[in-house]
Amino acid sequence: MNPATFRQLDRVELDCLKGRLSHDGYAIVPQFLDPAGCDQVLASLQELHARQDFGDNDFTGTRTKRVFNLFAKTRVLDALLVEPNLLDLVHHMLGPGARLSIASTMEIHAGETAQALHQDDAYFPERPHPALVVNTIWALTDFTKENGGTCLVPGSHRQAGPVDPAARSVAAEMPRGSVLLWDGAVWHGGGPNMTETSRFGLSLNYCRGWIRQQENQYLSLDPAMVLGLPEDVQKLLGYDICEFLGWADGRHPMRAIIPEVRKRVYAGMRKRRS
Numbered sequence: 001m002n003p004a005t006f007r008q009l010d011r012v013e014l015d016c017l018k019g020r021l022s023h024d025g026y027a028i029v030p031q032f033l034d035p036a037g038c039d040q041v042l043a044s045l046q047e048l049h050a051r052q053d054f055g056d057n058d059f060t061g062t063r064t065k066r067v068f069n070l071f072a073k074t075r076v077l078d079a080l081l082v083e084p085n086l087l088d089l090v091h092h093m094l095g096p097g098a099r100l101s102i103a104s105t106m107e108i109h110a111g112e113t114a115q116a117l118h119q120d121d122a123y124f125p126e127r128p129h130p131a132l133v134v135n136t137i138w139a140l141t142d143f144t145k146e147n148g149g150t151c152l153v154p155g156s157h158r159q160a161g162p163v164d165p166a167a168r169s170v171a172a173e174m175p176r177g178s179v180l181l182w183d184g185a186v187w188h189g190g191g192p193n194m195t196e197t198s199r200f201g202l203s204l205n206y207c208r209g210w211i212r213q214q215e216n217q218y219l220s221l222d223p224a225m226v227l228g229l230p231e232d233v234q235k236l237l238g239y240d241i242c243e244f245l246g247w248a249d250g251r252h253p254m255r256a257i258i259p260e261v262r263k264r265v266y267a268g269m270r271k272r273r274s
C-alpha cells in the first residue's frame with residue numbers, strides 16, 4: 001500500500017480556512033488528497049459498498065449507500081484521520097482532545113432526492129454555542145450541484161433558532177480529492193443527484209474529547225486490532241484520557257486493553273461481585 005500524499009497547506013491558507021470556518025461555518029480545502037490516494041481509498045471503500053444495500057428511509061436516502069464503523073474494516077483511512085494540516089483545523093475548532101465521533105461513507109446514486117437540512121449536534125439544547133462537532137467530507141469523486149454536492153446554509157451555526165426550511169443553501173462544489181469541513185451546528189444535507197453517476201463521499205466526523213462519540217468505538221473495534229495501531233490513531237479513535245475523563249479501573253485505556261491487564265480487571269470485578 002503506497003502512502004497517501006496530501007497537499008501541504010501554508011500558514012496563510014490555514015488562517016484563511018479558519019476564518020471561513022468561523023464566519024460561514026464551513027470551508028473547502030481544494031485538491032487535498034492526490035489522485036493516487038483517492039484511487040486507493042475509493043477502491044477499498046467500493047469493495048465494502050459492493051455488499052451494501054441502499055438506505056430504507058428518506059433521511060438516510062433510498063438511493064444512497066452508507067457503510068459505518070470504517071476503522072474496523074479498512075486501514076486505508078488511518079493516514080487521513082491524523083493528517084496534521086486537517087487536524088490543525090479540527091483542533092482550532094474543538095481543542096486538542098478532539099477525537100473521531102463517527103466514520104462513514106455516503107454514496108449518493110442517480111435519482112436520489114435532497115436530504116432534509118439538519119445539524120450534526122442536534123442533541124445539544126443551547127444555541128449558539130462553541131463548536132462541539134466538526135464534520136469532514138472527503139470528495140472521492142467530483143462534487144457538483146447536479147450530482148448531490150453537500151448543501152449548507154452559510155452562517156447558520158451562529159443562529160439561535162432553527163433554520164427556515166426554505167433557507168438558501170449553497171452546494172459544495174469541489175473536485176475529487178478536496179475536503180469539505182463544517183461546524184456541526186451548520187444546517188446542511190446531502191444534495192439531490194440529477195446525473196447518471198454516483199457521488200462518493202467519505203465522512204470523518206470529529207467531536208470534543210469530553211462528548212460521547214456517535215459511534216461507540218469501544219464496542220465497535222476489536223481491542224487486539226486497536227493495540228496494533230499507531231498511537232496517534234489510537235488516540236483519535238478515543239483510546240485516551242481527555243482532561244480527567246476516560247479511565248478504565250484507574251488505568252489509562254491503552255493499558256486496560258492489554259489482554260493480561262483486561263483479564264486481571266475483569267477477575268477483580270467478578271471477585272468484588274461474589
Ligand SMILES: O=C(O)CCC(=O)C(=O)O
Pocket residue numbers: 060106115137148149150151188189190191201
Ligand atoms: O452526503 C452528504 O453530503 C451529507 C450527508 C449528511 O449530512 C448526513 O447524512 O447526515
